Amino acid sequence: MFQAAKQTSKIQRHDKDDETLHVENGSTSYRLSLYDQPPLYDVTVEEFETSALDRLRILAEIESSAARNRTMEETKQMTIIQCGKYLPLNSNSASGVDIQAERRKDQLGHFVLRLAFCRSAELRRRFVKAEGTLFRIRYETDDSKERAAFLSSKDFNWxxxxxxxxxxxxxxxxxxxxxxxxxxxxxxxxxxxxxxxxxxxxxxxxxxxxxxxxxxxxxxxxASIIYAAFEERLEAALLATSRAIPLVDEETRLNPILDNLAQGFTAGVPSDWVGSGETTGEGITADMVDSLAKQHFPLCMRVLHQNLRKDHHMKHFGRLHYGLFLKVLGLSIDEAIAFWRKSFAGGPGADKFDKEYRYNIRHSFGLEGRRMNYPAKNCLQLHTAHEAGCPYRQLENSPENLQSALLSSYSAQGLTVDDLPEIMSQVRKKAYHVACTRVFEITHPRQVRKGDGLGDGESVTHPNQYAAKSIELEKEAKEPKMEVDN
Structure with missing residues (x-):
């Protein structure tokens, strides 16, 4: 269906009075699209994945908005901001932008996500709902002349x-x-x-x-007729795609990509800044970790830290996830060794520590073995982890334990028993990252409002994203405000 090679599409304009942009090979003549013609050009595997991921960022935040009971206007404003960052789509009258590239990415991302979300009735339902909202927002914000031309070019059976x-x-x-x-x-x-x-x-x-x-x-x-027609046609197209999916399953390179995309509604899509193993925060020391954990860590990392302090030991995957998290947060290799040596005090002796743990710590920093600088695990990876994963997911069937963990971890930051029903309702919906985002909002009431997420409308999709934003907000609150002379 998609080949690992690039092919250039062509753009052809009519005379100056015709602002319609005609793009060959599967793109559209208008900013709005019913996605009734699939892409027919060749793409690289990288383009296949990145176009879908950027679109999924938008759809995941749209679904997150619904789960958080945002108004349509709030959802629209958030979506416009997110589209500007990840999926810009300008009208034909726009100048100074590559409209062909925007339309190509929009079309490709949509059809790749069809492959990912066509595999079950529940995934199809969620995909149609999110795509329908995105179409509605684009319709309401479209150039009126171009929108009228789009409507006249389609048969909506009215x-x-x-x-x-x-x-x-x-x-x-x-x-x-x-x-x-x-x-x-x-x-x-x-x-x-x-x-x-x-x-x-x-x-x-x-x-x-x-x-x-x-x-x-x-x-x-x-507009209601048009929105309904969009969703009805998309539902039918997803069913048709589900019947053809065995043909795609033969392509082993694509299966892992599609499987990860299908989980995007549960965990969101990690932001670009957490895509490497490089440190994203300022340097921290081993002695600072206790204080940072109490003030700034998400529940997954806070639980790991609390268990480490209690047991003076941690199993392999716990050390892996927590060690990478601390590394990206700013803990250097020397401070990491000091932190783990001190944390295991009363456990292994110096020789045993150096033999069994020092190598693994250096390995995670890319200093041993394959010398890869490993990135910290994102929410999607923690959701699928069997050990030391996302507490919201792993304790979903033990609500009492999860609520106890939340209260013991965040009561000092303002979380109360009255907040638990709202958080647990998101857990029952399997919107684990939304539950985590709500905890962030509750524990940072002076900096963000309910529905603001991390302050910019985005949901939590990575433990380091949560911690870094919390630290940033605290620093901003402590900075003296500049006085402006009248």
Whole structure:
């Protein structure tokens, strides 16, 4: 389906009066798209993955917004910001941007995610809902002239109600005219007929007139027909893709990518800055870790730290996950050895420590063995870990233990029993990163509001992201404010 080679698409413009952009090989002529034509060009495996990951960042935050009960306006503003960072998509009239590259990435990312999310009814449902919201936001923010051209280019299976039919049902249709004080309002109002089953939201809200199996939709509600058509067609396309997925399963290089993408709604997509093993914070010492853990660590790393202090020992995967987390947080190799040696006090002697643990510590810093500078584990990786993983996931079936862990870890930072029902509701929805994000908001009330996430609308997708942002907010709060002379 996709080849590991690049092929250049062509852009062709008509005369100056036609602002429609025609892009060959699977892209679209408009910013809006029903994604009815798959990409037909060759792509690299890297482009295959990165285009899908960047789109998944947007969709995961849209689903996170729904889980956090954000309003549609709040979701729209967050999505616009996220799209600007990861998935810009400009109108045809835009200048100074590569519209062809934007459309190509948008199309490719959508179709790759179809492969990832078509495999079960639940994944299909969540994908359609998130994509439908993204389409709605783009529709509402689109250039009006280009939007009208897009609508005229597609068949949405509606029937325009003519003057005779309007007159026949004037008594019923006049209730749906927006400006009832205008004597010409009904005459100027446009109505469309569609099968009532395609717009259940308008039927439920009694915003349409029903007759003979059809719903008469006023022009101002036209968008609802379009949103419903988008989701209906996407659902059908996902079912068709699910039947063809065995053909893709033969491509072993793609299976791990698709499997990871399918878990993106559960853990979010890690931010770019945590993609390497390089330190992202300022240098810290072994003696600082206790204080940092009490103030800034997410639950996964805080539990590991508490168990280490209690047991003076930690199993292999715990040492691996916690050691990489501390490394990226800013603990140098010398300080890391000092930290672990002190943490194991009363355990192994100096010789045994050097023999059994020192090598592994140096190995994680890329100083032994293959000499790879390993990155810290992100939330997605911790969700699938059998040991020392995400507590929200691992304690999901032990709610009492999870609530006790939350209270013992965060009560000093303001988390109370009254906060637990909201957090646990996210855990039951398997929105573990949303639950973690809500804990961050509760424990940083002066810096972020409910729904703000880490302060910029993003959810927690990496333990180091949580800790680094918490430390940053504390430093900003302590910095003296500049006084401006009048």
């Amino acid at each position: 029937i325009s109600v003519d003057a005779d039919e309007k007159e026949k049902y004037e008594a019923q249709l006049s209730h749906f005219v927006s400006n009832k004080t205008d004597p010409n309002a009904f005459k100027n109002e446009t109505f469309y007929k569609v099968r009532w089953s395609t717009i259940p939201d308008l039927v439920e809200k009694r915003k349409v007139f029903l007759k003979g199996g059809f719903a008469y939709v006023p022009g101002r509600e036209q």
